[in-house]
Amino acid sequence: MSIVTFNNVEKSYAGQRLFASVSFAIDGHDHAVLVGRNGTGKTTLLRLIAGEEHPDGGTITRARGHRIWLHEQTPELERDRPVRDYLLEAFGDAVELEAALRATEERLSGLAEHSPGLRDTMRSYQQLQRRFEAAGGYGYRDRLGGVVEGLGLPDDMLERNLLTLSGGELTRVTLARALLADADLLLLDEPTNHLDIDSVEWLEGFLAEYRRAFLLVTHDRRLLEKVGRRVFAVEHEHVETQGGDFATYLKESEARLDLMRREYEQDLEKIEQLQRFYDRFHAKKDKAKQAKAKLTQIERIKAGLREPPRQKRSFKLGLPQPKPSARVVLELKTPAIGVGSADDPAGHSVLVRDVDVVIERGEKVALLGPNGSGKTTLIETVAGLRSLAAGASHLGHNVRPAYYSQQGRELDEDDTVLQAVLPLVGQDEQTARGLLGRFQFGPDEVEKRVDMLSGGERSRLRLLTLLVGDANFLLLDEPTNHLDMGSVEALADALEDYTGTILFVTHDRHLIDRVASRVLEIHDSRLLNHLSAARYWEARAQRLGHVSEPAPQPAARGGKGAGRAAPSGAAASRGKESAEEARRRRARLRAAEAAVLKAEKELGEIDAELAEPETYADRAALNRLLDRRTDVERCLKREYAAWERLVDEEA
Secondary structure (H helix, E strand, O other), X not given: OEEEEEEEEEEEEOOEEEEEEEEEEXXXXXXXXXXXXXXXXXXXXXXXXXXXXXXXXXXXXXXXXXXXXXXXXXXXXXOOOEHHHHHHHHHHHHHHHHHHHHHHHHHHHOOOOOXXXXXXHHHHHHHHHHHHHHOOOOOHHHHHHHHHHHOXXXXXXXXXXXXXOOHHHHHHHHHHXXXXXXXXXXXXXXXXXXXXXXXXXXXXXXHHOOOOEEEEEOOOXXXXXXXXXXXXXXXXXXXEEEEOOHHHHHHHHHHHHHHHHHHHHHHHHHHHHHHHHHHHHOOOOOOHXXXXXXXXXXXXXXXXXXXXXXXXXXXXXXXXXXXXXXXXXXEEEEEEEEEOOOOOOOOOEEEEEEEEEEEEOOOEEEEEOOOOOOHHHHHHHHOOOOOOOOOEEEEOOOOOEEEEOOOOOOOOOOOEHHHHHHHHHOOOHHHHHHHHXXXXXXXXXXXXXXXXXXXXXXXHHHHHHHHOOOOOEEEEEOOOOOOXXXXXXXXXXXXXXXXXXXEEEOOOHHHHHHHOOEEEEEEOOEEEEEOOHHHHHHHHHHHHOOOOOOOOEOOEEEEOOEEEOOOOOOOOOHHHHHHHHHHHHHHHHHHHHHHHHHHHHHHHHHHHHHOOHHHHHOHHHHHHHHHHHHHHHHHHHHHHHHHHHHHHHHO
């Protein structure tokens, strides 16, 4: 049964047509994903489905008695109430019945054994119990606790007022409310924004097991590939639908596009042939009838001629390669990083203890950890936005940092896109337009006001304003939030090729694997050092599986592509420290050699498989193998670069 049906729907927004003659239906058990470039109208489509916006033309039919729940990127709701009360609204009947049961129990406790009202009160109590059970009352607290824990909402947050929440906290709370709604159709617009990796993986499991329908917009490619069983694609003012997972959609849509191009070219060639015949023979009496028939053929072909969609513009960031800095880019050493005033113990909260970090030129370090563990606080400390109560943070010679925050309040809402960039390039309009074009802003889009931009367009503009300068140390706090998948891929390409130094916070697992040469993880208020993304995932899996693991370095001093543990004690002599450092350096070199050999072996095994004729019999399996080869090749490139840096250090 269809929950929502679109029939020839049209919609424009701010003078721009988003949808023309769109028709589709969402069925009761669809696990669907909605894809499309930023600015194509994905959020507007969700709002149309939910009834938050109305079409300019066509009809939208919603099945009676079915609940649709929309979770938006920037939720708007009445906020003057406690978080717990807001979440408990999901169980309205059960909560009210539970209160009635408690009140009835109170009355029963005050009645004597032979009281005249006892029997009626008992009957009423039994009826309440049956209704409470039917409303899911005996399980609602477990459901609430499961979602709250899964999304990483701390207990004290439930007691706070919604008015006190930050934007990220409010988004997580409204996501929890959406998941508790048990809606017949759940509409999720970028739900992973402001989640940590643990919560993203929990959400992945929740959606995979969801018993009803959902439509998901996300830039998290892994999430999309894991949970999507139907694809809605927004492109060229239309919405195409296809069954199957996202990988299948990509391959089949490319095949369809190739077929459309071939048919279009064949039609053009046919028209040209027919036109030549007509031009040559229409004036000859014995051929005039045939020539006229050819003209009719031309008109018929032209009437059915459909130009294939143009190749999508690739989003090429093309980061300017910076001037080199000193070898040591950052030295940060402090007994504690926290929030609040260190002079006020009651208001001071320590987030990370015994921090001892060195980041060297060319490293690309991912800073990971649960929400609230101190990632943003640490990166703001490095950016110079927070002061240290003790210890020191020092940037090396010629280090020029640039900070990309989650909040993104740097833009003037009244400016156009072009006006936002002009001051950064000396008011040179040609240069500004050229830069904006590289960031996917066309001639029309540069005239849009900032307050009319989609979340992804705003993020791209912020990235541009950050990168126009001459920074050689990028500090990025969740740079993929609000970007579409194409933009995330482009960002990963650019950061991979960037020759400067990067410290970045992200929940995007794909970006971590593509970019990170090392991982710093905040775990139990300590900073752990993992020599590669692969080792971080391995250590994390072992920890979650309660398997013993080699302990990562407890502090995070980094060498090129690797990590140096902090000295074991302040009293250690300089000679002992140097010997210990040499031992660690040799251990890192052996580990890097092993990682290179492992990647080379895996690549060799894949190539051997590709040499077998039977490999090509199963097209889907072949594509998966080719994708794996690309991933392994990238991994080998990173591991080899790390090994080379260590060899240079030894020399």
